[in-house]
Amino acid sequence: MAANVSVQNSASERPSLRRAVTPWGSFSWGYSDVGADIFVGLGLVLGAAAGASNVAFLFAGIVYVCIGLAYTELAATYPVAGGGQYFVFRGLGDIFGFIAGWSVLLDFTIDIVLFAWSCVDYLSKLLPVIAFTQHPWTHFFFVFGLIAGLAVLNIVGVRESSAFNELVSGLDIVSETTILFFGFFFAFHPETLVHTMQTAWPTSFQLMNGVSLAIISFVGLESISQAAQETQRPASVIPRTSISLILTILIFALAYSNLALGMQTATPIPHDAHGHVQPLWHYLGNEENNGAAVAVLASLVPYWGILAAFYVPVLGAILLLISSNSGVFGSSRIAYAMSGTQLLPSIFQRVHPRYRTPAISIAFFCGVAVLELIFAALPSLHPAFKALYARLFRGEDGITFLGDLYAFGAAASYSLVFLALIALRFKDPQSPRRFKMPLNIPLTYRGGRVEFPVTAVIGFLGIASILSFVMITHQLGRIAGPTWIVFGVLGYLLYRARKQLPVLRSQPHDWRKAQINILQQAGELDMMDEYLANVKALDERKAKERTVT
Numbered sequence: 229m230a231a232n233v234s235v236q237n238s239a240s241e242r243p244s245l246r247r248a249v250t251p252w253g254s255f256s257w258g259y260s261d262v263g264a265d266i267f268v269g270l271g272l273v274l275g276a277a278a279g280a281s282n283v284a285f286l287f288a289g290i291v292y293v294c295i296g297l298a299y300t301e302l303a304a305t306y307p308v309a310g311g312g313q314y315f316v317f318r319g320l321g322d323i324f325g326f327i328a329g330w331s332v333l334l335d336f337t338i339d340i341v342l343f344a345w346s347c348v349d350y351l352s353k354l355l356p357v358i359a360f361t362q363h364p365w366t367h368f369f370f371v372f373g374l375i376a377g378l379a380v381l382n383i384v385g386v387r388e389s390s391a392f393n394e395l396v397s398g399l400d401i402v403s404e405t406t407i408l409f410f411g412f413f414f415a416f417h418p419e420t421l422v423h424t425m426q427t428a429w430p431t432s433f434q435l436m437n438g439v440s441l442a443i444i445s446f447v448g449l450e451s452i453s454q455a456a457q458e459t460q461r462p463a464s465v466i467p468r469t470s471i472s473l474i475l476t477i478l479i480f481a482l483a484y485s486n487l488a489l490g491m492q493t494a495t496p497i498p499h500d501a502h503g504h505v506q507p508l509w510h511y512l513g514n515e516e517n518n519g520a521a522v523a524v525l526a527s528l529v530p531y532w533g534i535l536a537a538f539y540v541p542v543l544g545a546i547l548l549l550i551s552s553n554s555g556v557f558g559s560s561r562i563a564y565a566m567s568g569t570q571l572l573p574s575i576f577q578r579v580h581p582r583y584r585t586p587a588i589s590i591a592f593f594c595g596v597a598v599l600e601l602i603f604a605a606l607p608s609l610h611p612a613f614k615a616l617y618a619r620l621f622r623g624e625d626g627i628t629f630l631g632d633l634y635a636f637g638a639a640a641s642y643s644l645v646f647l648a649l650i651a652l653r654f655k656d657p658q659s660p661r662r663f664k665m666p667l668n669i670p671l672t673y674r675g676g677r678v679e680f681p682v683t684a685v686i687g688f689l690g691i692a693s694i695l696s697f698v699m700i701t702h703q704l705g706r707i708a709g710p711t712w713i714v715f716g717v718l719g720y721l722l723y724r725a726r727k728q729l730p731v732l733r734s735q736p737h738d739w740r741k742a743q744i745n746i747l748q749q750a751g752e753l754d755m756m757d758e759y760l761a762n763v764k765a766l767d768e769r770k771a772k773e774r775t776v777t
Contacts, residue, residue, distance in 0.1 A: 255469040256397035261339075261448030262477050263400055264551040267544050268346045269445030270484055271521030272631050275513030277438020279428030282485040284438035285445065289478045291694060292446035294687025295642050296474035297665045298649050299450075300467050304663045305652075306743070307462035307750045310565050311450045312645045317569065319648030319655065321734040323720070326571045328644040329562055330716040332450065333593065334709070335637035336562065339555025340597035341604070342630040344374040347548040349519030349627075353527075353541040360626070361516045364608040371601055374549065378556045379594040383580060383587045393550060400547050403540065404480055407525070410532040411487045421490030424509060433701060440635050440697040440705075441628075445481050447638045448551075450558070463752050467663040484522070488512055493528040519627050520544070559593035560586045570735070573723055604629045632698065632705030633712075639695035640713065646688035654678055658762035659743055660755045675769060 277284040302315045310317070313332055317325025345360075348370045352359040360367040430438065488509050497511045506514075508528070512521040523544055527537035564586045567577035580587040604626035606613040649665075657678045667686075668679035699706040724731045740763060747756035 255473055256394040258448060258469065258473045259397040259401070259476070260393050260547065260550045261450070261554055262446065262473060263397065263404075263448075263480075264343060264544075264547045265445045265447055266404075266477070266480055266484060267350070267522050267548060268342060268519070268627075268631070269442060269481075270488065270525075271513050271518030272441045272628060273438050273445070273485065273513075274488055274509045274521065275515075275518050275628075276430075276441050277435055278430045278509060278513075279425045279489060280430050280435050281438060281442075281509065282425075282482065282489060284435060284442040285481045285485045287439050287690075288442035288446060288694065289481055291443065291687060291690035293474055293478065294665075294683055294690060295446070295645070296470055298645055298684055298687060300470040301661060301663050301665050302645070302649060302652075303470070304463045304466045305659050305661050306746060307466070307752070308746050309561070311562075312641050312648075313562055313566065315652070316641075316644045316648040317571075318737075318739065319651040320644065322569075322571060322730070323717075323732060323734075324644060324648075325569075326566070326720050327713065327717065328641050328648075329566045329571060330713065330720075331637045331641040331644075332562055333559055334712050335447065335450075335634060335641065336555045336559035337593050337596045337600060338630055338634040338637060339558070340375055340378070340552050340594060341371065341601045342627070342634055343548045343552035343555065344371045344378075345601070345604075345627060345630065346519050347371075347374065347545045347552060350523050350541045350545040350548065353520055353523050354538070359516075360519065360608065364605065368601070368605045368609060371605075372598065374552065375594055375597055375601065378553050379590055382553070382556045382560065382590050383583060383585055385583045385585050396543070396546055396550060400543060401476070403536075403543055404484075404522075406532060407522075407529055407536060407540070408480075408483050408487060411491060411525075411529045412483075414530040415491045415493060415528075416487055417490055417492055420492055421486060424489045424507065428507065428509065436697040437701040440694055440701055441631050442481075443638060443691075443694050444631050444634045446477060447634065461752070462750055463660075463662040463755060484525070488521075488525060491525075491528070494530050495528050495533070497528075555597070556590060556594060560589040563589040563593065570724075570727065570729060571720065600630065600633070629704050632702040633708055635694070636698050636702075636705050636709030637712075639691050639698060640709070642691045643688060643695060646684045646691065649684050650681060650688075653681060656739070656743075658759060658766060660758045660762075662755070675773070676766065 273281045273284050299312070303311075306315065306318065308314060311332070313325060313329035316328035320328075348358055348367055349360065352367070357363055358366050358370050491508055493508060497506050497508065499505060508525075511517060512524055517524045520541065523537075523541045526540040527533045529536060563572055563576040566572040567574055567589075576586065576589045576592070578588050579585060607617040608614065608626065652659075654673055657673075657676055664679070665681045665683040667682040669682060671678050671680050698709070721731055729735065743759060744756060747753070747759060
């Protein structure tokens with residue numbers, strides 16, 4: 229394949245994705261990913277940041293709002309499948325597009341195992357025989373079985389039903405709202421919240437640790453961007469659904485963290501291993517409960533907790549399983565797209581002759597997820613590994629290790645997305661932006677008018693600080709995360725050299741033709757006409773400048 233073939237030229241020769249995703253479908257698509265994160269993140273943050281857990285969620289939430297605004301602008305301007313990887317690829321070039329995609333692939337593989345792990349954790353509240361702390365081998369094989377089952381389902385082409393996805397998302401929103409209502413109405417005491425924050429305030433190191441884990445409660449906006457190419461009228465639909473999703477998740481994260489710190493339970497909480505009375509936040513954040521903190525919290529809510537103890541583990545497990553499946557599907561889709569643009573070897577683009585699915589991509593990244601599962605579970609499966617991990621990595625438990633990597637991949641890819649947004653404001657001011665991040669400074673650049681996004685700079689500084697927190701506070705994360713990036717870049721350089729493609733430079737791309745095709749396929753004809761008019765005005769101005777010169 230010639231080196232100068234652009235991604236969209238090749239894409240235009242293939243059948244386009246069907247645009248059947250409605251506004252609620254777009255919201256639920258994102259919610260099934262982001263909404264599941266609080267089921268995993270709450271216990272981890274409580275265990276790390278203690279009495280400042282709400283502060284950790286607030287800091288991560290502010291950064292998350294900036295991330296959400298950036299993705300909303302980019303997805304509405306470039307409504308094509310690929311999400312952050314495509315935005316970085318277009319804004320910063322091939323090698324940075326690869327790094328962003330490789331970071332997203334890390335998150336998707338963690339997505340598979342982390343949510344499958346937590347799915348079993350939630351079910352263990354009804355079936356103690358699969359609890360990780362009491363029966364680690366049984367828990368391990370259940371998680372392994374879920375990953376293997378999802379891999380097979382995706383290879384044969386069975387995906388979660390969109391209607392089922394929407395139903396589960398709707399039920400979960402109602403359930404989480406109900407838990408919060410009864411919890412705040414019957415058990416929340418502001419003085420308890422203040423007392424907990426005063427007496428259990430963490431060290432600076434613990435607070436940084438908590439912030440680095442809190443960001444995983446806000447990962448998943450990639451899903452709405454991935455669905456942009458299948459959304460009806462994406463330029464108008466995506467801003468509405470994204471803003472709704474941002475506010476919903478932010479409210480839930482802040483509400484649950486404050487409830488956990490300020491709630492007084494009528495049901496006695498078991499003593500810890502030393503026989504001491506545990507505060508609620510410590511009980512939810514210990515190794516036994518941190519993987520299913522929302523279910524445990526719901527069971528302790530007065531009145532409603534009797535019912536919630538039975539249905540929240542099931543509903544949470546279903547939502548987590550859907551999110552795990554989205555990791556399988558998302559990793560194969562990203563790898564397939566990156567292979568088509570010669571960022572990954574062509575083997576990842578091969579489809580099964582019978583099922584017409586990217587079977588090799590599915591099998592490869594599910595295999596990576598299994599390796600991550602083994603590494604996370606080893607300390608509990610064998611005493612020798614527990615002692616080794618205690619010496620090398622401060623004895624982090626399995627789900628915390630998965631959270632470390634999840635936070636690293638998200639922070640790395642989000643950092644590049646902010647830089648790509650800034651670059652595209654300067655490189656492609658002709659593309660109509662129906663939604664823009666707030667706080668823009670008008671500038672003149674190469675004779676044209678551009679708007680510099682101040683909010684993107686704020687978001688970049690925030691996510692860069694979270695990335696530094698991950699590197700400072702997580703011994704496993706600062707080794708495994710960068711190692712994934714380094715090996716990926718080395719593989720990319722060798723692949724490009726063997727294919728005689730530009731190694732550090734980008735291939736030529738006809739981005740004008742690409743944008744016209746994108747807007748045309750999206751049905752955004754008004755935006756396409758505006759884009760053509762802007763491009764024509766730019767060409768006329770350049771021609772006039774050449775004539776004068």
